[in-house]
Amino acid sequence: MKTTNRNMLRWQIAIQEYRGNMTIIYKEGKSHTNADGLSSWLLDNCGIQLQLLQQKYRSPELEFQLEEPWLRAYKDNKFFLVDGLLYHREKHTSALTVVDRDHISLILQECHEFPYMGHMSEDRTRERVASTAWWPKWEQELSEYINTCEICQKANRKQGKKYGLLQHIEEPKHPWETINMDWVTGLVPGGKESYNSCLIIVDRFKKSMRCLPCHKEDTAMDTALLFWNNIISTCGVPKIII
Secondary structure (H helix, E strand, C coil): CCCCCHHHHHHHHHCHHHHHHCCCCCCCHHHCCCCCHHHHCCCCCHHHHHHHHCCCCCHHHHHHHCCCCHHHHHHCCCEEEECCEEEEEECCEEEEECCCHHHHHHHHHHHHCCCCCCCCCHHHHHHHHHCCEECCCHHHHHHHHHHCCHHHHHHCCCCCCCCCCCCCCCCCCCCCCEEEEEEECCCCCECCCCECEEEEEEECCCCCEEEEEECCCCCHHHHHHHHHHHHHHHHCCCCEEC
């Protein structure tokens, strides 16, 4: 068998109790052409749907929730009845309407933490919820649920350094008060000194630019002298360097 991933490991754990009566043989996908349709068919959350079908629509809850966006969906003809059950239609999908908060919590949990699949992304969880049930502002509630999932936050924690402080750049009032500078490297060596780089300096007030030839191997002291001789000596000391 190829290197196993987390999904394969979950399945191996799930079938451990049956290992004495079965043998697992790996078969590459390109040669596995005789699989029947049921083997490849992804079933919806049957357990959740059964509980939703058994729920009772209590009148006080309906009276309380017959406000926006319930009325808006009703006016848009998005509700329809099938065998006495209220469904909601959205484009090409239909889902059972849910009122009970306990069922909503169960749906979010089951669709996000699908057994043997791990904690799915927000997009995949949204697809499963959309085919299972509908209630007002369910997409917003789904995002909040996933953003507060402790396991997802630990698994998807950001790596690397923190972002710097975002600051507003004030528009300069005088020439060479604020400048932008950057290097262009990897140039073909040219000139008597065989320069292979260029320090570009732009005045943000007049939009004028100066190109100072230099070497990629220059030290901080070399760059400071270059800046002093070509900018500070003729234009003064800038207040802000970007």
